[in-house]
Amino acid sequence: MNITPELSETHYFETNLPPSTLAEHTALANAFVKQHHDAKRPVVLLTSGGTTVPLENQTVRFIDNFSAGTRGATSAEYFLSHGYAVIFLHRQFSLLPFSRHYSHSTNCFLDFLSEWGRIGEDEEDGGKAEQAATPDVVVKAKYRQEMLSVLRKYQEAKKKNLLLLLPFTTVTSYLFTLKALACEMQCLGNEALFYLAAAVSDFFVPPSRMAEHKIQSGDIPSLGGDGSGVGGGKKLIVDLDPVPKFLKRLVEQWAPQAMIVSFKLETDPQMLLSKCRQSLERYSHHLVIGNLLSTRKREVVFVDREGIEWIRTPEAGQDSEEVEIESLIVPAVIRKHQEMLERRKTGAKK
Numbered sequence: 001m002n003i004t005p006e007l008s009e010t011h012y013f014e015t016n017l018p019p020s021t022l023a024e025h026t027a028l029a030n031a032f033v034k035q036h037h038d039a040k041r042p043v044v045l046l047t048s049g050g051t052t053v054p055l056e057n058q059t060v061r062f063i064d065n066f067s068a069g070t071r072g073a074t075s076a077e078y079f080l081s082h083g084y085a086v087i088f089l090h091r092q093f094s095l096l097p098f099s100r101h102y103s104h105s106t107n108c109f110l111d112f113l114s115e116w117g118r119i120g121e122d123e124e125d126g127g128k129a130e131q132a133a134t135p136d137v138v139v140k141a142k143y144r145q146e147m148l149s150v151l152r153k154y155q156e157a158k159k160k161n162l163l164l165l166l167p168f169t170t171v172t173s174y175l176f177t178l179k180a181l182a183c184e185m186q187c188l189g190n191e192a193l194f195y196l197a198a199a200v201s202d203f204f205v206p207p208s209r210m211a212e213h214k215i216q217s218g219d220i221p222s223l224g225g226d227g228s229g230v231g232g233g234k235k236l237i238v239d240l241d242p243v244p245k246f247l248k249r250l251v252e253q254w255a256p257q258a259m260i261v262s263f264k265l266e267t268d269p270q271m272l273l274s275k276c277r278q279s280l281e282r283y284s285h286h287l288v289i290g291n292l293l294s295t296r297k298r299e300v301v302f303v304d305r306e307g308i309e310w311i312r313t314p315e316a317g318q319d320s321e322e323v324e325i326e327s328l329i330v331p332a333v334i335r336k337h338q339e340m341l342e343r344r345k346t347g348a349k350k
């Protein structure tokens with residue numbers, strides 16, 4: 001039988017189990033979307049972090065995809081600052097908006113704190129403080145201003161319920177949730193934006209071939225030879241199937257009216273533009289943002305039907321603050337989203 005992309009996608013959802021959190025996450029998204037739809041606020045579904053491919057049902061070992069979640073977590077903050085509500089579909093324990101400034105950093109979060117009144121602890125009080133009668137924990141003076149600004153934005157987002165955090169781990173849980181959320185967002189029409197920064201596994205172990213328990217090295221058959229080499233002649237050979245490409249289904253059926261932006265990560269500069277163009281042609285969505293692993297924090301390329309545009313951060317001078325490239329990417333994406341909304345309003349094609 002000829003397996004068409006349609007069939008392989010249907011087969012994927014029929015043969016893999018949905019995550020146990022699906023109903024709860026769908027209900028949360030439903031209420032979130034309704035709130036912001038009523039408030040006429042645009043909503044972005046932002047995916048972030050890498051998906052895993054488990055090798056065992058009771059998972060000890062898994063294959064991972066590269067992504068710390070920096071692009072997603074940072075972009076989420078800029079979308080919020082431009083008036084969007086954000087559904088943040090992220091790899092569990094990857095970077096989160098706001099807390100990213102203090103987690104996973106080279107400083108342990110405890111390095112931002114000091115004991116109030118402890119002599120010499122805080123350089124900015126000149127070490128003059130008296131030993132306090134009741135010790136307390138405070139933010140060190142040099143971090144206070146920035147932390148206050150992050151804290152205020154975080155509290156504002158919480159108070160107005162502008163940020164919905166939904167975690168995933170495996171590629172299967174990611175795809176089930178993406179599909180469900182996209183369907184919940186259909187009522188938003190053109191106001192919905194998909195910003196797909198997650199790094200999604202291209203291959204997986206289908207349930208029919210998945211080991212239930214931890215794979216035992218003793219059970220792996222020897223590949224011949226006298227077993228005297230490294231590993232004693234044993235090799236764990238993992239047989240992976242391709243994950244069906246879901247972008248086409250997202251564009252055509254799950255979110256036909258929304259603006260869809262995908263990312264493309266490459267390591268070979270020679271391939272980046274052609275892979276972005278190929279993706280745009282294959283899936284007929286609105287924008288591909290290409291980036292190279294080695295330069296992703298300094299430059300990206302926008303590829304759409306109008307052409308290509310490089311976005312680069314300015315050279316950081318000695319005294320100048322480093323610019324986060326997401327502070328340039330997000331407004332440029334929003335501009336394109338607003339243009340699309342305008343065109344749809346006036347009935348213009350493109």
Ligand code: PMT
Nearest residue numbers: 067068069070071196197200244245246247262263264265
């Ligand atoms: O988090 P950081 O450390 O900051 O890194 C950010 C990043 C480099 C990971 C990010 O900027 C980025 O480039 N993300 C996309 C990585 C990538 O190339 O993903 P992909 O090849 O798995 O998918 C490309 C697109 O195809 C995605 O938008 C995805 O939605 C889609 N896809 C992928 C697999 C699949 N089975 N179906 C799909 O539709």
